[in-house]
Amino acid sequence: MVTQVYIEEAVRHHARTAKLLEHYSGKPHLYLERHQEVFNPRGQNFRLQKQNPSLIIAEKHGTRIHSAPPAYGTGGEQHYYFSHMLNCVYDCRYCFLQGMYRSANYLVFVNFEDFVKDIDATVEAAGDSEVWFYSGYDCDSLAFEPITGFAEFFIPKFSQWPNAILELRTKSTQIRALLQMQPLDNVVIAFSLNSDAIASNIEERAPSIEKRLDAMYKLQQAGWKVAARLDPLIWYAEFEQGYENLIQRMVEQLDCEALHSVSLGSFRLPDGFFKILAKLYPGHWLFASGIQAREGQHGYTEKVTELLLDYCEEKVKQSMPSTKIYRHQ
Amino acid sequence: MINILVALNAEAKSIRQVLKLRALQDSAPWRCYVNDRYRLIVTGTGSLNMAMATSWLYGAYGAASLWVNIGSAGHKTAEVGSVVIANKIEDGKSGQTWFIPILVNGISPGTICTVERAEVECSDLNFYDMEASGFIQAALRVTERERIHSIKIVSDNAIERSDDLDELRLMEIIEAATETVLTRLQQIFDSLGLGVDKTMPKSKTSREGFNLGKLRRISSAQEHRWRELKRRWSAVGWSIDSLRQTLDSHKSTTDFLDWMESELLSKPISLERKP
Numbered sequence: 184m185v186t187q188v189y190i191e192e193a194v195r196h197h198a199r200t201a202k203l204l205e206h207y208s209g210k211p212h213l214y215l216e217r218h219q220e221v222f223n224p225r226g227q228n229f230r231l232q233k234q235n236p237s238l239i240i241a242e243k244h245g246t247r248i249h250s251a252p253p254a255y256g257t258g259g260e261q262h263y264y265f266s267h268m269l270n271c272v273y274d275c276r277y278c279f280l281q282g283m284y285r286s287a288n289y290l291v292f293v294n295f296e297d298f299v300k301d302i303d304a305t306v307e308a309a310g311d312s313e314v315w316f317y318s319g320y321d322c323d324s325l326a327f328e329p330i331t332g333f334a335e336f337f338i339p340k341f342s343q344w345p346n347a348i349l350e351l352r353t354k355s356t357q358i359r360a361l362l363q364m365q366p367l368d369n370v371v372i373a374f375s376l377n378s379d380a381i382a383s384n385i386e387e388r389a390p391s392i393e394k395r396l397d398a399m400y401k402l403q404q405a406g407w408k409v410a411a412r413l414d415p416l417i418w419y420a421e422f423e424q425g426y427e428n429l430i431q432r433m434v435e436q437l438d439c440e441a442l443h444s445v446s447l448g449s450f451r452l453p454d455g456f457f458k459i460l461a462k463l464y465p466g467h468w469l470f471a472s473g474i475q476a477r478e479g480q481h482g483y484t485e486k487v488t489e490l491l492l493d494y495c496e497e498k499v500k501q502s503m504p505s506t507k508i509y510r511h512q
Numbered sequence: 513m514i515n516i517l518v519a520l521n522a523e524a525k526s527i528r529q530v531l532k533l534r535a536l537q538d539s540a541p542w543r544c545y546v547n548d549r550y551r552l553i554v555t556g557t558g559s560l561n562m563a564m565a566t567s568w569l570y571g572a573y574g575a576a577s578l579w580v581n582i583g584s585a586g587h588k589t590a591e592v593g594s595v596v597i598a599n600k601i602e603d604g605k606s607g608q609t610w611f612i613p614i615l616v617n618g619i620s621p622g623t624i625c626t627v628e629r630a631e632v633e634c635s636d637l638n639f640y641d642m643e644a645s646g647f648i649q650a651a652l653r654v655t656e657r658e659r660i661h662s663i664k665i666v667s668d669n670a671i672e673r674s675d676d677l678d679e680l681r682l683m684e685i686i687e688a689a690t691e692t693v694l695t696r697l698q699q700i701f702d703s704l705g706l707g708v709d710k711t712m713p714k715s716k717t718s719r720e721g722f723n724l725g726k727l728r729r730i731s732s733a734q735e736h737r738w739r740e741l742k743r744r745w746s747a748v749g750w751s752i753d754s755l756r757q758t759l760d761s762h763k764s765t766t767d768f769l770d771w772m773e774s775e776l777l778s779k780p781i782s783l784e785r786k787p
Contacts, residue, residue: 186614187599187621211621213600213611221611224657231658231704235615288613380783420782471744472781484777 184235185289188212189221191241199293199331200240206330207238217241222269223286230463232287233274243267243292247301251317257350257410257444257509260312263305266321267292267333273323273354276385276469277415280321282456291327295336306344314344319352319373326355335360341369352412354389356398366406371443373410374399376433378425381417385469392429396436403438411437413499414448414511416491418473418483423494430498439502447499448511449491451482488512514701515569515576516552517562519583519643522679524554526687527582530694542568551576559603559626559646566650578701579660581647582693584667584682585624588636592672593685595692596622596639597700598662603645604628610648613658615703619696624662630674639664661700665689722756728765741772748781 188207192214194200204212215221218241251262269290271280281287292298306314318324318337328334334351338361341349350371361372374395382392390398399409411433416426433439450469452460454476461470473483482488492510499508518524521543527533533545533552542565543554551573555565562581585596599621601610605628614621625638626645644662651660667685668674724730724738745752755772762768 184617186617189611211599211614213623215609215611220609221613226652226655226657227613228656228658231615231656232613235617235703237613384783418780420780421784422780425783465743466747468748468781471747471776472779473777474744475777487777 185210185238186235187237189218189237189239189288190214191218191239192216193242194240194293197240197242197293199295202332203238203240203291203293203330210238218290221286222288222290223284225285227285229281229285229287233281236270237288239288239290241290241292242294243297247298248305248316251315251320255317255320255511257446258313261309261314262317263314264317264320265298265302266318267295267298267331267337268322268327270321271323272326273389274387275389276387276464276467277417277450277452279452279456279460281463282452282459283321289322289327291331295333299337299340302340302347303344306347309346311346314347315350316347317350317352319350323353323355324351325353325357325361325372328355328357328360332360335364338364338367338370341367345369350410354386354395356390356394358398358402361402361407362405366408368408371408371410372399372402373412373443373446375412375414376429377413377415377417378422378429380419380421380425385417392432396432400436403441408443409437409441410443411445412448413495414446415450416447416495417450417469418487418491422491426495427498430495430502434502442503442507444507444509445499445503446509446511447492447495449483449488451480451488451512454479454481457481513573513576514550514578514580514697515573516550516697517555517566517569517579517581517643517647518552519555519557519562520682521554522682523583523686524552525683526690527694528552530690539572544569555643558628558642561646562643563646563650566647567653570654575655577659577704578697579647579651579655580697580700581644581662582697583641583643583662583664584686585639585641585664586630586668586674587639587666588670590639590666590669592666592669593689594620594666595689595696596620596624596664596666597696598622598624598639598644598664600624601626601644601648601662602638604640608645610645610652612648612661615658616696616699619699622664624664630668639666659704661697663693663696665693722753724759724765727759728768730765734765734769737769741769741776744776745772748776 188210218239222239248263248265251264255262348369350373352373354375379392403409473487474481475484528545531550533547536544536546545552553565553569555562597619599612599614600623602625604625623638624644625640627640665686667682668677759768
C-alpha cells in the first residue's frame with residue numbers, strides 16, 4: 184500500500200504521471216526537484232519504509248542501459264539490463280535490493296521513450312550479434328504492470344529488433360496485458376520459482392508457487408516463451424523434498440520441452456550487501472545457516488552449493504534437455 | 513520512549529495533563545515532564561531554541577522511538593483547531609526543504625513553512641510555524657527520518673488572525689485538539705511497530721548466554737568472531753546455554769570457535785521444525 188506520491192517537477196505533466204496519479208488519486212502527493220531528495224538520502228530506515236512505502240515518479244537521467252552482471256544470462260553474446268523501476272513490491276528476505284538501497288520507496292521512471300532510444304542505439308552498435316536485455320534486476324518486471332503499463336509499452340518495440348531478446352524476470356501473476364498481445368519470438372517471460380517452504384517463509388507478499396505456475400501455463404498456452412529461474416536455491420534440511428516437489432509440479436503443469444530455459448543458482452550475495460542484510464535481520468536463519476565468505480561474496484560453501492545445484496540439475500534433466508539448463512554460481 | 517517537543521507552556525499544558533506527566537526537577541535549562549512512556553520538553557519559541565532543546569534531549573537521555581514536535585501553526589484558510597501532520601518542512605529563510613515519510617494512511621498531511629515571526633501574508637498552500645525546521649535539522653542528527661514527525665494545530669487563519677491570539681485562546685485551541693493530536697501520535701507510533709519483521713523467527717538474542725571472555729583468555733579478534741557466531745547460533749534456533757558444556761571439550765578458544773562454525777556450515781535448519 185502506497186502512503187503518498189512524490190513527483191519530480193520535470194515529469195509533472197507527463198502522460199504516464201497523470202495515469203499513475205489517477206491510480207493513486209486518494210493519496211497525498213508532493214512535488215520535488217529530484218527524486219534523490221526522498222530516495223536514498225541518509226538517515227532512512229529501510230524496514231520501516233518497506234511496511235508503508237511511498238511512490239516516487241521521476242525521470243531517468245544518465246545511463247539507462249547497464250551491462251548485466253557476469254553469469255546473469257542464458258546464452259547470447261551481449262547482456263544488458265535496464266530498470267524502469269527501482270525497488271520491488273514483494274519482500275523476499277534474500278533480495279539484494281535491501282542491501283543496495285537505503286530507501287524502500289518505489290521509484291518509477293516514466294520516460295520510457297528515452298529507454299527505447301538507448302536500447303535502439305545499443306542494438307545498432309551490436310551489429311549482427313545477439314543482444315539480451317533484462318528487466319527485473321532492480322524491480323519485479325510485471326508486479327506494477329496494471330499501473331505502469333511497462334510490458335505493454337516495451338514488448339511491441341522489440342518487434343523491430345530481431346537480434347535483440349528481452350527477458351522479463353518476475354514472480355508476478357499480472358499477465359493480463361501479455362495475454363492480450365501477440366507473442367513475440369524474441370521475448371522471454373522468466374519466472375522465479377522456489378520450493379513452497381521457501382516461498383511461504385521468506386518470499387513475503389509474492390504470489391504462491393501455485394499461482395506462478397498457473398501464470399506460466401497460461402502464457403505458454405498463449406504462445407509466449409516462458410523460462411524458469413530456480414534462483415536462489417536455499418539450503419535447508421528438507422531441500423531435496425522441497426525442490427523435487429517443485430520440479431515435479433513444473434513437469435506436471437508446464438510443457439517442459441517448450442520451456443525456453445531453466446537456470447539454477449544458489450543463494451549468494453556480494454559481501455557488502457550481505458553485511459547490510461545480516462544487520463537488518465540479525466536474527467534471521469537465512470543469514471546464519473551454512474553461509475561463509477568466499478571470493479568477495481557471501482554464500483554457501485562449495486560443497487553445499489554443488490549439492491544444491493547437482494540435485495536440482497539432475498531432477499530438471501529428467502524432463503528437459505541439458506542444453507536448456509544453466510548453472511549460475 | 514516518545515519525545516515530545518513543544519515551544520510554549522500554553523501548548524504543552526493540556527498534553528501534560530492528558531498524559532499525566534510529572535515535572536523533572538533537574539532538567540534546567542529546559543522544563544521537562546515525563547512518565548514511563550513520554551518525555552515532553554518545553555523549548556521556547558523559534559527554530560534555534562527548538563534545535564538546541566532537541567540536541568539537549570538526545571544528549572541527556574539518548575535514543576527514543578519517536579521524536580515529535582507538537583505546536584501551533586497558521587494557515588490562510590484551514591479551520592482553527594484542525595490538525596495537520598507535516599510531510600514536508602521548509603525553512604522560510606534558507607529555502608531548504610525536508611520531506612518526512614508518512615507511514616500512516618488516511619491522515620491529512622501538509623507542508624509546514626518555518627518563519628522567524630508570525631506570518632501575516634499566508635499562502636494557502638502552507639502552514640506556518642516558527643520551530644519545525646530547527647526541530648528536523650537537529651532530530652535528523654540523532655535519529656532516522658521515519659522517527660521524526662511534526663504535528664501542528666491551526667491556531668490562526670485569515671479570519672481569526674494571529675495578532676488577536678492570546679495565551680488563553682491558544683490554550684483553548686490546543687486543549688480542544690489534544691485528543692486528535694494524541695490519536696495521530698499513537699497511529700504514527702503503531703506504524704513504526706509494523707517495522708518488526710514478521711518473518712523473523714523469535715530466536716533468542718545474542719546477548720543471551722555466557723561471557724566467553726570470563727571463562728577463557730580471548731583476543732579481540734576472537735571476541736568479535738564469538739559475537740558473530742553467537743548471533744548465527746541463536747538465529748538458527750540453537751541454544752547458547754548448551755555451548756557452555758561443549759566449551760569444556762575444546763582445548764583452545766580457536767578450536768571451540770572453529771567447531772561452532774563447522775556446525776553452522778554443516779547442519780541445515782529444518783523449516784518443518786523452525787524455531
